[in-house]
Amino acid sequence: MDLTLTEAQERLASDARSRFEAGQRPPIVDGSLTDLVVVARELGRAARPSTFHTEVLARLLGWQGPGLAAVALDVADGVARFVAHGAEADTLLVRSGAGHVVEIDLRGTGPVVRPIATIGDDGRCDVTLGSAATLAVLDCDIEGAVARAAIVLSADAVGAAGAALDAAVAHVITRHQWGAPLATLQAVQHRCANMLLDVTMASDAVFDAAGVADRGADEDQVRLAAAYANATAIERCRRATASAHQLAGGHGIDADAPFHRWYRRVKAAEPVLGDARQHRDAIAAALLDDQAAPSI
């Protein structure tokens, strides 16, 4: 058992945060999945969107190019729907019929990228591929990449929930009503306590799953660990960001206040991660449908 991050990992997080605040894209380090989780959690704290998860997924799919590659694994009738950061991306990675991933040029004249109005801040677009040029074919384990990227996206949600908790705590300590800080009210304290429980358990689940992948467990175990982490992170982080809103009160719904950024961010991750019920479906199958006694 070792539940600490290394100094190098702490540094990775602070370096990524500095670069992000300076308007750069933090590099995708060639380290462990835990390293990526560390960075994603830190960037998740920011009240503006990052493309980190999209970049991680592209890298895990084997893409090495410069610029930004959006990912749309499922394309129907020549249209890739719901592509995160589609308008910013240079290329698009789509699943080909043969189970490969194909890189498509988004900068040419063929594809049409149409932004969609969503409640997320992650630049969703529909992309009509048209006569887009194929740039490369990538050979990779798509399911493995998706499971690992989902762990990284859960870490982003944990960052958002943690930042929302910190902001809510700062608010209730400084905001006075009836002559005393809101934080002296037991109902307020207990809501904060529940948020800390949620954030702590979500974070630990995500790091545990990353550790399973890093230790080279077989792919069934990695996918199951990802399901456990995502199932709990989605619900707990969503609840924590909603609680932060409640504690922030009326001013919290100002567009300039950061709370709705975290609230949106976690919600927008939900369909990408697969909602919690889908993950529980996989967990139930492992517990109920195998003859052998399950274990994790």
Next chain:
Amino acid sequence: MDFRFDPGIETFRAEVRAFLADALAGADRHADSLDLTGLAESYERDLHRRAGARGWLDLDGVRKAVFDFEAARCDAPLIDTAMTLAGHAVATYGSPAQRGDLLPRMATGEVEMCIAYTEDAAGSDLSAIAALASRDGDGWVLSGHKVLVTGAHKADWCCTVARTRFDVPARQGMTMFLIDMRTPGVEIVRRPTMNGWTLDDVGFNDVYLGPEAVLGEPGAGWAQLTAAAAAERSSMFWLGNARHVLDLLVALVRTGTRDGTPLADDPIARDTVARFAVALADAERLARRALWSDITGQDDPALPAMAKVTATELLQDLAQAATELAGPAGLIWSPLFTSDRPMHGAGDGRLAWEYLERVHGTISVGANELQRDTIAQRGLGLPRGR
């Protein structure tokens, strides 16, 4: 980050499981449903001595947590041992004579202890304790009435606390005592709880105590009590209970039917099972984080409270969900051990027992409301409440 225990710990766990499986075979023949453990005192004492001979009553850190988990998982009467209840207080505050006399025998299972702090008017607020120990020559005369005491009827010694001065605030006027239960004036009344077993009232009727009965410093009882309570138990044993009930829930859904349809084909039953598997995995990680904080000396004061809240509420939720899925069979009750189990009970009557049993977890050892105060104030730096 790695939440797994070291391989040596898992070897130890396997050893404990093998021992307990062997030791508890036939335990139903020694049932005593009036005891919290569900087992007869003679059987429990024998098991304590056998575990003590292996050094297992005097574990600490990860081994203690793993031992508690495995004992709870199979209902072994090894949770409320003398060392667990009072070992910290005796070892930390005991005089050389008290330590030398009691600790070795507590560790071998020869001496059983109870802790008697709570009173009718002093539950969560122990500063309201009214038991009074007055000076009498070198010694003391103790009068008072303690309630909700676990296992006083079978204890050899009692660790208790009383006011020794009323001219100073309660926190400076309390003293802990170690009392031989055979001392004249100690009176025990067993009271049945809602789940069939008994807790004890302990009356101290002008009990004369020599100066050697003081545990620690006169007047330091409050500070000692606070530290001792924090060290009383890890949350790991609750998770052993939770693992047991989750296993029963999985078995119920794998084999049960409702209105002629297998529960294993019911999407809601399946989702329920997965939901609790996820919640238990979360709670186990949290308990390990609390353990890690303890063994590395970080001693984050919020983590034990977080682990306690999570484990005890998980147990209540599990009992509710499992009995609901079981339908009428979820109402059929059986004590933990019996050679006469009722027919058709879900989990052999265990799930209904759970539903009643898990009420007190969120109340005892610091009500969860107080634990959440601790989490907010010590974990997040919020000010004291109003």
